[in-house]
Each structure stands twice: as C-alpha cells, then as structure tokens.
Amino acid sequence: MVNFYVPDATQSENHYDAVLVGGGIMSSTLAVLLNELDPGLRLLIVERLDSPALESSAAVNNAGTGHAANCELNYTPLQPEGKINPAKALAINYAFEQSLEFWASLTEKGKLSPKKFLNLVPQISFVWGDSDVAYLRERYQRLTSLAAFSEMEWSTDFSELADWMPLVMDGRSFGQPMAGTRIKRGTDIDFGSLTNSYFHLLQKTGALEMQLSTEVLDLQRNGEKSWKVELKNKFGNHYVYSPFVFLGAGGGSLTLLQKSRIPEAFEYGGFPVSGQWLVCSDLELTARHNAKVYGKAKVGAPPMSVPHLDTRWINGKRSLLFGPFAGFSTKFLKQGSVKDLFRSINSNNLAPMMQVGINNFDLVNYLFGQLRLGHEERMESLREFSPNANSKAWSLSIAGQRVQIIKRTSHGGVLQMGTEVVTSSDGSLAALLGASPGASTAVTIMLEVLHRCWPEKMNSEYWRKSLRKLLPSFGKDLNTDVAVLVETRNRSNTLLNLL
Numbered sequence: 001m002v003n004f005y006v007p008d009a010t011q012s013e014n015h016y017d018a019v020l021v022g023g024g025i026m027s028s029t030l031a032v033l034l035n036e037l038d039p040g041l042r043l044l045i046v047e048r049l050d051s052p053a054l055e056s057s058a059a060v061n062n063a064g065t066g067h068a069a070n071c072e073l074n075y076t077p078l079q080p081e082g083k084i085n086p087a088k089a090l091a092i093n094y095a096f097e098q099s100l101e102f103w104a105s106l107t108e109k110g111k112l113s114p115k116k117f118l119n120l121v122p123q124i125s126f127v128w129g130d131s132d133v134a135y136l137r138e139r140y141q142r143l144t145s146l147a148a149f150s151e152m153e154w155s156t157d158f159s160e161l162a163d164w165m166p167l168v169m170d171g172r173s174f175g176q177p178m179a180g181t182r183i184k185r186g187t188d189i190d191f192g193s194l195t196n197s198y199f200h201l202l203q204k205t206g207a208l209e210m211q212l213s214t215e216v217l218d219l220q221r222n223g224e225k226s227w228k229v230e231l232k233n234k235f236g237n238h239y240v241y242s243p244f245v246f247l248g249a250g251g252g253s254l255t256l257l258q259k260s261r262i263p264e265a266f267e268y269g270g271f272p273v274s275g276q277w278l279v280c281s282d283l284e285l286t287a288r289h290n291a292k293v294y295g296k297a298k299v300g301a302p303p304m305s306v307p308h309l310d311t312r313w314i315n316g317k318r319s320l321l322f323g324p325f326a327g328f329s330t331k332f333l334k335q336g337s338v339k340d341l342f343r344s345i346n347s348n349n350l351a352p353m354m355q356v357g358i359n360n361f362d363l364v365n366y367l368f369g370q371l372r373l374g375h376e377e378r379m380e381s382l383r384e385f386s387p388n389a390n391s392k393a394w395s396l397s398i399a400g401q402r403v404q405i406i407k408r409t410s411h412g413g414v415l416q417m418g419t420e421v422v423t424s425s426d427g428s429l430a431a432l433l434g435a436s437p438g439a440s441t442a443v444t445i446m447l448e449v450l451h452r453c454w455p456e457k458m459n460s461e462y463w464r465k466s467l468r469k470l471l472p473s474f475g476k477d478l479n480t481d482v483a484v485l486v487e488t489r490n491r492s493n494t495l496l497n498l499l
C-alpha cells in the first residue's frame with residue numbers, strides 16, 4: 001500500500017497541468033502515461049479515502065480477470081442469422097494486448113514488477129445443453145479463424161475437461177451434452193496492487209502530488225479552458241486550478257460530471273448494481289482449481305453477472321471465488337452515501353431512467369430475484385458449476401459497486417453495459433463512466449482520453465515517438481497485421497513471464 005502523507009494543501013502551489021480525481025486504476029494509468037510522455041507535467045491526484053485503490057480497483061472488489069474476450073461469452077453475441085459477431089471480442093482483445101504491452105515496457109525500464117500483480121491463469125468457457133454447446137462450437141469456429149484467438153482449444157471430452165477443471169467436472173454425469181474452450185494464455189490481475197505500483201513509480205519521479213482524505217466537492221469553469229476545483233479535507237475547503245480535469249472517480253464520476261454542468265453531462269443517468277462473491281475457505285479445493293471458468297448468463301441477467309469460477313491471486317495469496325451475484329444499494333461507491341442515486345436524478349435523466357426500467361423488464365426481474373437469494377440458493381447456482389460444492393466451505397463476500405450508464409438518445413433512454421468516455425467539446429474535461437470491461441482496458445481507454453483532450457500533443461512527433469517506445473505496436477492494427485500481433489505477444493510474454 002502507498003503511504004502518502006496528507007498535505008496541508010493551503011500551503012502548496014495550487015495550479016496543475018492536470019487534476020485527476022480518484023486514486024483508482026484509471027487515474028493512475030492516465031498519470032503514468034502523462035508522466036512517460038512529458039515528465040515535466042505537474043499532476044495532482046485527489047482521493048477522498050485515506051489510501052488509493054480502495055474502491056472498485058481493490059483486488060477483493062473485482063474479479064481480477066484480465067479481460068481479453070478469451071472466455072466471456074457476452075462479448076460474442078449470436079446474431080439473428082445464427083452467426084457470431086466477433087467485433088467486440090477483437091476490440092477487447094486488442095485493448096488487453098495494449099495493456100500487456102504497456103506493462104511490458106514499464107517492466108523493461110525497471111519501473112514495474114509484474115510478479116506483484118500479474119498471474120498466468122488459463123481462461124475457459126464452459127457450457128452444457130444442446131443449444132449452448134452449438135453456440136460455443138459456432139463461437140469457437142469463428143474465433144479460431146482469427147489470429148487473435150487461434151490458440152483456443154475445444155473439447156467435449158469428459159476426461160480432458162476434467163483435466164482442465166477438475167472441480168467443475170467432479171460429480172457431473174457423463175451423459176450430459178457439454179463443451180469447453182480454453183486459452184492457456186489467460187491472466188488474473190490484482191488491479192489494486194497494480195494501482196499502488198503505479199503510484200509508487202510516480203512518487204519516485206516527483207511529478208505527482210496526491211491529496212488523500214480529500215474530496216472533490218465541485219468544479220466550475222474558470223475562464224477559457226480552465227477549471228477551478230473545490231476540494232475539502234480536514235483543513236477545510238480549498239481550490240486548485242487546471243486546464244485539464246479527469247474524472248476517474250469510479251461510481252462517483254457521474255455526480256461530478258453533473259456538477260461540471262457541461263452540456264454532455266445532461267445525457268446521462270446511472271443505476272448502481274453491487275456485486276457479491278462466494279469465496280472458498282477450503283485450501284485443498286482452492287489448490288485443485290487453476291482456471292477462470294466462465295459460463296453463460298441466464299436470460300435477463302446483465303452481462304456483468306455472467307457466472308464464473310475463478311482462481312484469484314491477491315497479495316500473492318491464491319483464492320477461489322464464484323459469482324458474481326447482484327446486490328442492490330443506492331450508493332454509487334462502496335464507501336459512498338445512500339443518497340447517491342437520488343441526488344443523481346434530475347429533470348434531464350428521469351424519463352430516460354424510467355424508460356430503461358420499463359424496457360428492461362427481464363433485467364429488473366433478475367435483480368429482484370437476486371435480492372431474494374439466501375446462502376443455499378447461491379450454493380445451488382454454484383453447484384450448477386461445481387456439483388459437489390459443500391455449503392460449509394463457501395461464504396459471502398461483498399464486492400465493488402458498479403454504476404451502469406443510462407444514456408438519453410433520440411430513441412429514449414438506453415442502458416449501456418460498457419465503459420463510456422465523456423469529454424467536453426473543448427477537451428478540458430474528461431469523465432469515465434460505466435464498468436465493463438473496465439480495468440483490463442485502462443491503457444486503451446486513457447489513450448482515447450488523450451486523443452480527445454490533448455490532440456495537438458498526441459499528434460506531435462515528440463509524443464508519437466515516445467508512444468512508439470512505450471507501445472511498439474502503436475499506430476498498427478494487431479487484428480489485421482498478424483506479424484505485428486505475433487511480435488507484440490512474444491515481447492510481452494518474455495518481459496511479463498507469460499510463457
């Protein structure tokens with residue numbers, strides 16, 4: 001954990017090149033990128049809690065899957081004509097390769113230690129029943145025709161599947177139609193540890209100031225392309241000024257975006273969904289499972305509720321979890337206020353939010369169903385995955401809070417499951433809304449923020465040269481250029497020990 005002191009901000013110079021709100025994976029990634037591109041920039045991170053990475057980015061608050069679309073079936077929907085559309089899977093795979101490339105470069109420079117946050121864990125999709133097996137076969141055939149997924153393995157063989165994931169096959173009957181795919185080069189990531197590693201390396205450069213236990217209360221324009229940001233800490237309220245503000249406040253970003261009063265903010269509402277896991281206390285069982293096994297979501301279940309049985313590595317310790325189950329709280333942050341949801345509703349987003357409720361009856365039904373679950377009902381869901389699971393070996397743990405985006409469109413309110421970057425027209429403000437695929441794709445998302453908000457710099461030869469050093473594949477398309485994909489993966493595998 002990073003130990004920053006809480007400065008008396010009234011005594012410090014209060015103008016910065018960039019003010020980044022939130023001490024999670026998103027702000028820390030952006031801060032490292034900015035520092036690598038221009039070490040002279042003066043950066044401020046403001047975090048309301050007393051340490052960074054305590055909300056969604058904390059390892060225990062997310063599933064730690066390095067989302068590369070290897071195993072998550074919601075990224076490869078079946079089209080009405082019965083074909084798989086791989087577009088989303090390719091985009092996510094590309095983004096994850098970019099994250100690996102970034103970590104590989106920082107490792108090469110001696111700035112990051114992958115051992116602290118990255119573990120090789122095979123990623124498996126597993127389904128049963130004729131129609132789901134047919135879907136998985138179609139997905140396998142489509143994806144393996146693409147270089148990005150060419151290493152995917154297929155199996156319907158009971159003993160092979162038992163070798164891949166013994167806990168999932170123990171107690172299962174031979175007669176059932178079932179199938180699995182596996183990509184061995186999958187990962188589990190401790191995003192909390194990664195966030196703290198980023199802050200450690202920034203601390204060494206001296207370019208970053210971090211104000212902990214300090215909350216951003218409000219922000220307002222301060223002339224052209226400049227913001228005045230109001231902060232509150234134990235010393236009272238004070239202001240900082242910057243031509244660029246990034247709202248990387250996780251669930252808190254929507255509230256701050258609304259406070260910025262930029263016209264783009266009026267298009268959004270948010271709906272919080274909390275996550276819960278079953279965590280295994282049996283060390284022998286934990287040691288027998290070495291995979292992230294993703295199944296198929298139930299009808300009406302949101303994509304982030306796709307069930308999975310996961311090996312996790314947190315602070316170097318191995319664990320086993322199953323979930324997520326959905327919970328409900330009106331808080332936008334795990335350590336937020338129960339008033340968050342109500343405060344976010346206004347005359348611009350009320351109608352879209354109600355439309356989303358009416359048009360997503362399956363989802364509402366699913367969420368109500370989840371709230372009624374007791375331990376045994378949760379165990380029944382787990383037993384669909386791991387038939388021999390014993391109720392006594394598993395207990396409930398509360399994960400992080402997600403705020404699903406509701407966007408006002410010309411067709412009414414639309415519920416969006418992905419991540420959305422919102423920027424002001426002059427590029428002086430950027431906010432990150434939404435969750436999935438989240439932390440795994442932080443590097444690509446932050447590059448998008450820089451493209452939109454720092455276009456001159458991003459087009460300058462100096463920054464482009466630095467970016468090519470940091471991301472050797474920058475400007476090339478990993479999905480169309482197989483040679484670059486192979487070269488990039490080989491480099492990342494070697495530097496990050498993913499062999």
Ligand SMILES: Cc1cc2nc3c(=O)[nH]c(=O)nc-3n(C[C@H](O)[C@H](O)[C@H](O)COP(=O)(O)OP(=O)(O)OC[C@H]3O[C@@H](n4cnc5c(N)ncnc54)[C@H](O)[C@@H]3O)c2cc1C
Nearest residue numbers: 022024025026048055056057063065216250252275438440
């Ligand atoms: C249950 C669950 C499972 C997930 N699983 C995965 C997964 O397997 N793989 C994956 O890649 N992603 C996953 N995600 C998503 C991932 O965790 C998030 O996308 C990511 O952590 C978001 O990072 P962040 O920096 O935006 O937000 P956070 O980590 O939440 O950080 C935001 C910070 O802002 C601070 N803050 C908020 N408001 C203010 C304010 N007004 N002033 C100052 N500070 C403020 C908060 O205290 C917090 O520290 C999961 C998320 C959840 C909830």
